[in-house]
Amino acid sequence: DARVTQTPRHKVTEMGQEVTMRCQPILGHNTVFWYRQTMMQGLELLAYFRNRAPLDDSGMPKDRFSAEMPDATLATLKIQPSEPRDSAVYFCASGLVRTSGTYEQYFGPGTRLTVT
C-alpha cells in the first residue's frame, strides 16, 4: 500500500533555529507539493515540483523558506531561521500528472511544527 511518508511527525524548536522537514513521495509520482495548515489560514500551498523541478513557489516566504528535491525519492522543506508564526502542520503530497492534466493527490501524515 504505497503512501507518502513525512519525517519528523512532530518538531518543537526554539525561535531562530533551522528546521528541516522531509518527504518521501509515492514511487513513480512526478509531482510533489508542500502545504501548510493552520487553524487561522486553513490549507495553503507553499510550493510544488514537477519531475524534481520547482514549478511554483509563490506561496512560500522566500527569505526564510526553501524547498528542494535532491532526488526523486526525497523532498525537503527548510526554514531558517524559524519564527513562532511558522508553527503549523506541514503536509507533503504527491501525484502523477498525466497529459490530461487531472490527477490524484496523495497527502502524507504531516509534520506538526511548534516554534517557541
Next chain:
Amino acid sequence: KNQVEQSPQSLIILEGKNCTLQCNYTVSPFSNLRWYKQDTGRGPVSLTIMTFSENTKSNGRYTATLDADTKQSSLHITASQLSDSASYICVVSAFTTGTYKYIFGTGTRLKVLA
C-alpha cells in the same frame, strides 16, 4: 480576486441523515475542482475531482455536483456515518501561465452524532 467560500462553517447531523455542503468560487481560468476529506490529525484524502465538463461525480456515499455557470459546487453525503465526522475542503485550481494555482476553501467541519 480568486476565492473559494464554503458553507456552512460547521455542521452537526445525526447518524443516518443526509447533508449537503456548499462551495462557491470565483476562480479564473477554471481548471478543476476537488473535494477533500480531512480527519483530525491526518492529511486530506481526495474524494472527487471534477473538470469543467462534469456536472456530477460520485464516490460511494459522496456525490459532488458542479455548476460551472454559477460557479457553485456541492458535496452531498448520503446516509451519514460516524466516520464521516471530519473537515471537508473544497479546492479550485486555475491553470495560468503554465502552472496550476490552487485556491483553498477554509472547509466545513462536519460532526455526525449517534
